Amino acid sequence: MEHIASRRNTWFAISAALLIPCILALAIHGLNFGIDFTGGSAWEIQYTDSVDTEDIVSVLAANGLPNSRVQQVGGDSEHRYLIRTAEIREGSAEKQKLTDALATLGTLNPSGESLNTVGASVGNSIRNRSVLAVAAASVGILLYIAFAFRNTQRPFLYGIAAIVAMLHDALIVLGIFAILGWLFDVEVDALFITALLTIIGFSVHDTIVVFDRIRENLVNRAANSFEDIVNYSIAQTLVRSVNTSLTVVITLLALYLFGGSSTKNFVLALLIGVIAGTYSSIFNASQILVAWETHEIQNVFNRILRRRQTPSTTTRAA
Amino acid sequence: MLGLIVLLTLGSVWVALPGTTLDVGGFKERHPIREGLDLQGGLQVLMEARPADGGSVDKSTLDGTRDTLERRVNALGVNEPLIQTRGGDQIVVELPGISDPEQAIAVLQQTAQLEVVDPAGYSLAAGMQVQTSLGQQREAQNAAATPSPVASPASSPAPSATAAEGEVGPVLGAVTPTPTAESNANGPVFTTIISGTDLKDAYATTDQTGAWVVAFELESGAAEKFYDYTSQHIGQQIGFVLDGTVISAPVLRNAISSQGQIDGMTATEAQNLALQLKAGALGVPLEVVSSQTVGPSLGQDSVDRSLIAGIIGLGAVALFMILYYRIPGMMAVLALLIYTAITLALYKLIPVTLTLPGIAGFILSIGMAVDANVLIFARLKEEIRSGKTLPRAIEAGFDHAWPSIRDSNISTMITCAILYWFGQFTGATIITGFALTLFVGVAVSLFTAITVTRTLLRIMVDSGMIRNKWWLGIGRVEMQALAGD
Numbered sequence: 001m002e003h004i005a006s007r008r009n010t011w012f013a014i015s016a017a018l019l020i021p022c023i024l025a026l027a028i029h030g031l032n033f034g035i036d037f038t039g040g041s042a043w044e045i046q047y048t049d050s051v052d053t054e055d056i057v058s059v060l061a062a063n064g065l066p067n068s069r070v071q072q073v074g075g076d077s078e079h080r081y082l083i084r085t086a087e088i089r090e091g092s093a094e095k096q097k098l099t100d101a102l103a104t105l106g107t108l109n110p111s112g113e114s115l116n117t118v119g120a121s122v123g124n125s126i127r128n129r130s131v132l133a134v135a136a137a138s139v140g141i142l143l144y145i146a147f148a149f150r151n152t153q154r155p156f157l158y159g160i161a162a163i164v165a166m167l168h169d170a171l172i173v174l175g176i177f178a179i180l181g182w183l184f185d186v187e188v189d190a191l192f193i194t195a196l197l198t199i200i201g202f203s204v205h206d207t208i209v210v211f212d213r214i215r216e217n218l219v220n221r222a223a224n225s226f227e228d229i230v231n232y233s234i235a236q237t238l239v240r241s242v243n244t245s246l247t248v249v250i251t252l253l254a255l256y257l258f259g260g261s262s263t264k265n266f267v268l269a270l271l272i273g274v275i276a277g278t279y280s281s282i283f284n285a286s287q288i289l290v291a292w293e294t295h296e297i298q299n300v301f302n303r304i305l306r307r308r309q310t311p312s313t314t315t316r317a318a
Numbered sequence: 319m320l321g322l323i324v325l326l327t328l329g330s331v332w333v334a335l336p337g338t339t340l341d342v343g344g345f346k347e348r349h350p351i352r353e354g355l356d357l358q359g360g361l362q363v364l365m366e367a368r369p370a371d372g373g374s375v376d377k378s379t380l381d382g383t384r385d386t387l388e389r390r391v392n393a394l395g396v397n398e399p400l401i402q403t404r405g406g407d408q409i410v411v412e413l414p415g416i417s418d419p420e421q422a423i424a425v426l427q428q429t430a431q432l433e434v435v436d437p438a439g440y441s442l443a444a445g446m447q448v449q450t451s452l453g454q455q456r457e458a459q460n461a462a463a464t465p466s467p468v469a470s471p472a473s474s475p476a477p478s479a480t481a482a483e484g485e486v487g488p489v490l491g492a493v494t495p496t497p498t499a500e501s502n503a504n505g506p507v508f509t510t511i512i513s514g515t516d517l518k519d520a521y522a523t524t525d526q527t528g529a530w531v532v533a534f535e536l537e538s539g540a541a542e543k544f545y546d547y548t549s550q551h552i553g554q555q556i557g558f559v560l561d562g563t564v565i566s567a568p569v570l571r572n573a574i575s576s577q578g579q580i581d582g583m584t585a586t587e588a589q590n591l592a593l594q595l596k597a598g599a600l601g602v603p604l605e606v607v608s609s610q611t612v613g614p615s616l617g618q619d620s621v622d623r624s625l626i627a628g629i630i631g632l633g634a635v636a637l638f639m640i641l642y643y644r645i646p647g648m649m650a651v652l653a654l655l656i657y658t659a660i661t662l663a664l665y666k667l668i669p670v671t672l673t674l675p676g677i678a679g680f681i682l683s684i685g686m687a688v689d690a691n692v693l694i695f696a697r698l699k700e701e702i703r704s705g706k707t708l709p710r711a712i713e714a715g716f717d718h719a720w721p722s723i724r725d726s727n728i729s730t731m732i733t734c735a736i737l738y739w740f741g742q743f744t745g746a747t748i749i750t751g752f753a754l755t756l757f758v759g760v761a762v763s764l765f766t767a768i769t770v771t772r773t774l775l776r777i778m779v780d781s782g783m784i785r786n787k788w789w790l791g792i793g794r795v796e797m798q799a800l801a802g803d
Contacts, residue, residue, distance in 0.1 A: 046613070046615075089423075089606065089609070090361070090363075090419055090420065090423050090606075090609045090611055091419065091420040091421075091422075091423030095420075096420075109613075109615070110613065111359075111613045111615040112613045112615045113611070113613040114610070114611055114612040114613055115609070115610065115611045116608075116609075116610040116611075117608055117609045117610070118607075118608040119364075119366075119606075119607035119608050129740060130740070132740075133736055133737070133739070133740040136736050136739075137732070137733050137736045140732045140733075140735075140736060141729050141732055141733070144725075144728060144729055144732060145725075145729070148725045148728075191675060193740070194675060194737060194741075194752050194753075197733055197736065197737050197740070198679075198682065198733065198737075198752075198756070200733055201729060201730040201732070201733030201734070202730070204726075204729045204730075204733075205686070205689075205726040205727070205729055205730050206726070208722060208725045208726045208729060209693065209722045209726055212721055212722035212725060212726075213722070216718075216721075236696075236700070237696075239696060240689075240692050240693055240696045243642065243692045243696075244685070244688070244689040244692050244693075246638065247635045247638060247639075247685050247688045247689070247692070248682065248685035248686070248689075250631060250634045250635055250638065250685075251631035251632070251634075251635060251681045251682065251684060251685050252631075252681075252682070252685075253631075254627045254628070254630040254631030254634060254681075255624070255627045255628075255631065255678060255681060257627070258623060258626050258627040258630055259623050259624050259627040259678075260619065260620035260623040260624060260674060262356065262620065262674060263624075263674050263675060263678055266675060266678065267678060270678075270682070
């Protein structure tokens with residue numbers, strides 16, 4: 001079997017190659033926040049026949065909603081259109097006026113209609129609470145891992161390694177959605193935050209299984225060096241990791257391909273996250289443990305710190 | 319243990335079976351599967367309290383407002399409505415399966431401020447727009463704050479208080495007032511005696527003579543205030559004002575303390591007035607900050623698609639498990655079916671509102687349930703390879719797999735708890751539904767993986783059904799190696 005742990009720099013490089021475009025996309029374009037975060041309305045209407053999206057846009061513009069975006073959703077034969085625009089209130093005279101105007105384009109099916117309106121103040125508080133939720137989840141998991149691994153030499157190292165791997169997965173999902181938002185106008189909603197939190201849970205779930213093996217092999221002194229113990233543990237859990245991910249990926253793929261259109265992006269985020277989570281638990285989280293134990297991480301930090309200092313004071317410590 | 323599992327399975331299957339199949343004593347009828355808005359269509363409104371004085375709302379006022387909304391919604395005849403306070407100043411109303419969201423919103427928006435005013439010698443009539451001392455305060459506040467589209471009773475059908483002069487009995491009698499030109503928009507400002515928060519209850523009923531009246535009840539503190547006023551103004555008119563519009567202006571017959579009646583109207587008028595008084599009992603004006611309506615056909619479409627996706631996903635996972643792990647794989651699939659039955663039964667009993675992401679959470683939890691089995695089987699193989707006998711390998715496999723199953727599932731449960739909390743704040747049952755389904759799923763999978771799979775495997779081994787280790791997914795070469803040991 002390939003020695004996975006000794007090639008850790010390759011795995012870190014692959015992660016970095018994935019992360020750089022993700023971070024760039026996030027920094028340059030950012031996420032396309034949906035109405036859950038910005039406020040506004042998402043109005044889905046259904047016609048009995050095909051209607052040109054441009055026509056819907058101009059009808060809306062003529063009725064006081066100039067910056068609406070209209071998109072066909074669902075299958076071609078369903079004639080469903082999603083309008084994203086400023087706040088429209090359910091039951092308001094304005095909405096009635098808009099409905100009447102849209103009905104001039106074709107026959108509307110009232111039972112296929114949905115309207116989601118979010119006030120701007122609500123949107124802001126959701127954004128703040130999302131950040132809080134992710135932070136709370138991280139702290140909760142860190143503490144639990146530190147507790148579960150309290151018998152090892154460095155319980156918090158395991159917690160931190162798991163959190164780093166988790167952030168890696170979250171960043172990849174965020175980055176890919178930033179890219180999708182950039183290229184295909186994909187929006188991020190409250191459901192996306194749900195997906196992100198689930199990925200965090202899954203990523204840690206996967207990492208813990210590998211760590212648990214390391215813990216056990218350390219007790220049994222299954223190999224001489226820490227590196228070999230980690231490698232042995234990964235080899236033991238590899239089949240399980242891949243199989244588990246496969247079953248989750250199978251179910252998610254089924255949901256993605258056959259499920260409703262409203263959960264497509266949600267399922268896609270989960271899919272990306274699960275795959276990233278499997279990679280990071282094998283190739284990142286455990287390798288961070290090794291890199292720490294072999295003082296590689298400390299050396300990198302030391303070198304950076306030394307460079308910051310004046311060259312004259314540089315003394316090489318053993 | 320096997321007996322317990324069989325009992326539990328049968329019970330769960332019975333509860334989980336759709337409809338009222340084999341129902342006993344209406345138990346299943348009382349525990350249907352709850353479908354969320356996105357599945358059956360309906361309306362969700364998130365409303366925020368905007369107190370008249372610009373300050374904050376206290377909990378009891380918000381709770382009272384929620385109760386009032388609940389009575390209103392019940393009057394609409396919606397199945398399983400959900401009215402909850404959220405945070406310190408929000409109320410979320412969910413009306414599943416409602417066919418006319420516009421009408422429902424109109425009913426909710428009628429909720430406005432009720433005041434009882436002193437006409438100060440003016441003659442009041444239903445439908446008149448008047449200014450009140452409390453209303454003036456509120457306007458001053460609103461002008462300072464952002465112009466909020468507070469619920470307006472634009473279409474409130476004010477019951478006409480025209481009626482025959484009452485005889486004996488009723489405390490209040492409606493008269494036919496003659497409006498005067500003095501009561502225009504810039505006219506007098508009437509003093510508010512009591513307001514909506516002071517009203518405990520109002521309902522339509524009949525008096526001894528069989529005539530329709532609206533009976534009302536006041537909170538104890540207000541009763542005193544009201545008695546002081548009414549005892550000094552017997553024989554004069556008194557004005558019931560809902561959001562600046564007079565809805566009734568009867569003449570006082572007696573002094574009133576905690577209980578009173580308004581008479582002189584038809585059955586419909588009495589019911590409408592009672593409803594309006596109760597609606598007016600909302601102590602705090604509400605503003606709609608977000609709303610969501612889903613058409614019924616859209617919801618049905620989602621259910622169908624998710625169902626198909628779920629069946630395909632489950633089938634594919636079952637196939638994979640059987641091909642890769644053979645006999646244990648089959649045991650795992652059986653455990654998975656039991657798992658599905660128990661989980662669905664729990665959804666009905668708790669009850670968990672099933673939403674689209676909730677279904678996704680359930681399907682994801684299937685994946686995690688499989689994981690527990692995968693972990694156990696991987697261990698089982700290792701133990702057999704290390705030369706243990708089958709029964710001992712099974713026990714050792716389970717014991718060694720347990721810590722990682724426990725730790726990984728607890729971390730998922732931590733995430734679920736945080737998600738649930740997050741969902742509570744965002745006002746989206748969509749997220750709480752997902753968190754709850756995933757949590758229940760993970761908890762049940764801990765149970766089924768450890769008890770069900772283990773018991774099934776033990777039985778298989780004890781009965782001598784597994785002789786060949788090939789059935790446990792160990793290759794021929796490995797078997798020869800084992801035989802050589």
